[in-house]
C-alpha cells in the first residue's frame with residue numbers, strides 16, 4: 181500500500197471524526213441559541229426562514245460536472261479549505277455576533293451566518309463522502325469475500341452431509357409477536373446452534389399469526405426430525421449454568437432466552453480482525469449474516485417480490501422510509517412523517533451535489549394508510565411507492581395474512597440506497613442488520629429516529645470512553661438513576677458505559693457508567709463500541725475456504 185493511500189485513509193478517518201466533532205459543536209452551539217430563542221419567541225420566527233433557505237437551491241443543482249470530476253487530491257485541498265471556512269464561521273462569526281446591533285438585525289445576522297455554515301458543512305460532507313467511497317472501493321473485495329465466507333460457514337454448519345449423525349437443536353418458540361420479533365427469536369437459536377455445532381430445526385406451524393410462512397421462507401436445514409423426537413428433546417442448558425447439557429446430546433430444545441455466549445452482539449473471533457478493518461459496525465454485520473440466512477425466500481415468494489418491484493417502478497436512486505405506527509405508538513415516541521422526510525430530503529439534496537438532478541423516489545412502508553395520503557399531499561415533488569394500497573389488487577396466496585406486505589417491505593427497504601428507520605421496531609432493526617450483508621457500509625446509509633441499536637436476548641452494548649467528559653449538568657450522586665435524559669455522566673478515559681438503548685436523544689446516548697454506578701447521558705463522539713470476539717467452531721484455512 182502506497183504512502184499516499186495510507187495518508188488518504190487516515191485523512192478520511194480523521195475527516196469523518198472531524199465532521200462528527202463539528203456537528204457536535206454545532207448541536208451544542210445551536211443548543212445555546214435555542215435557549216436564547218426561547219426567551220425571544222419572535223426572534224425565532226426571524227431566524228428560521230433563513231435556515232430553511234439553506235436547502236439546496238437551483239444554483240447548486242447545476243454544479244454537476246465540475247464537482248463530480250474532482251479527483252482525490254482536489255478533494256483533499258477542498259476539504260481543508262472548507263473545514264477552515266467552517267471553523268471560521270463557527271468561531272468568529274457565530275460566536276462573536278455584532279452585539280451592538282438591534283435585536284432584530286442581530287438575529288437576522290445570526291440566521292444568515294448559520295445558513296452559510298450549513299451550506300459549507302454540506303459541501304464538506306459531500307467531499308468527505310466522495311473520498312470515503314473512493315477509498316471503500318478497495319475494501320469491497322474483502323467485504324465480498326467475508327460475506328461469502330460467513331454464508332458458507334452458516335450454510336455448511338446447518339447442512340451436514342450425514343443428517344442422522346448430526347447433533348440437532350429444536351428451536352421451540354412459544355412466544356407470539358410480529359414477524360420481526362419472531363425472526364429475532366429464531367435467530368437466538370441459530371446463534372447457539374452455530375456456536376455449539378448443531379443443526380437448527382424449527383416448526384413454523386408454531387407461528388400461528390403468519391400461516392403460509394413456511395411456503396415463503398426456506399428452512400435453515402435440509403435435515404429433519406420426527407415430531408416425537410422434537411417433543412421429547414431435553415431443554416438445553418448453557419455451560420454457564422449448573423448441570424449444563426452434555427455437548428454430545430443428540431438433540432436439545434431451546435425455549436425462550438438462554439444465557440449463551442453465542443448471542444447477538446458478538447462476532448466470531450475468526451472474522452473480527454478482518455471485518456473491523458472494513459466496516460464501522462462489525463457486531464451488526466455478524467447478526468446480519470445470521471438474519472440473512474434465516475430469511476432466505478423461497479422461489480415463489482422471491483418472484484412475487486421481484487414482480488412487485490417491476491410493477492411499482494422500484495429503481496435507483498431510492499430512499500426507503502419505514503413508519504411503524506399502530507401498536508408501536510404505545511411503546512416508542514411518536515414520530516411524525518416530517519421527521520422521516522427531513523432525512524430523505526437532506527439525502528437527496530446531498531445526492532444532487534454529486535450526481536445532478538434526479539427523480540426523487542421514496543419507498544414508503546407503513547401500517548398506517550393515512551400516512552400515504554399525507555405524503556402525497558405534502559411532498560408533491562417526490563414520487564412515492566407505497567406498500568399496502570398499491571399491492572392490494574395483486575393476487576397472491578401470501579396476501580391474506582399480511583405476510584406478503586411485510587416480506588415485501590423488508591426486502592424492498594433492504595435494497596434502498598438509504599433508509600430512515602426506527603430502532604425501536606424489530607422490523608427496523610432487522611432491515612438494518614440485513615443491510616450489513618450488502619457491499620456497502622450500511623452504517624453510513626441509514627438514519628435512525630429513536631432508540632440506539634440493540635438486540636433483545638443479545639449481549640449489552642458496552643462503550644469505552646475515549647475522551648474525558650465533565651458536563652455542565654452532572655448526574656446527582658445520590659439519585660443514581662436518571663433515565664429521563666436530564667443530566668450527563670462524568671467520564672474518565674477508559675471508563676466502560678453499558679448502553680441503555682431507550683435513552684438515546686439524537687447524538688446523546690444514555691447508559692450506566694460501570695465505574696461510578698451512575699446512569700445518565702453521554703455524547704456519542706466520545707466513546708467507541710467494545711467488540712466481543714467469541715470462539716465459534718469455524719476453522720479457516722489459508723485459501724479462505726472452510
Ligand SMILES: *[C@@H]1O[C@H](CO)[C@@H](O)[C@H](O)[C@H]1NC(C)=O
Nearest residue numbers: 340341342343344345346347
Ligand atoms: C450416518 O450416520 C449414522 C449414525 O452415526 C451411521 O450409522 C451411518 O453409517 C452414516 N452414514 C454415512 C453415509 O456415513
Ligand SMILES: *[C@@H]1O[C@H](CO)[C@@H](O)[C@H](O)[C@H]1NC(C)=O
Nearest residue numbers: 241242244245535536537538
Ligand atoms: C450530470 O452528469 C451526468 C454525467 O455526465 C449526466 O448523465 C447528467 O445528465 C448530468 N445531470 C445534469 C442535471 O446536468
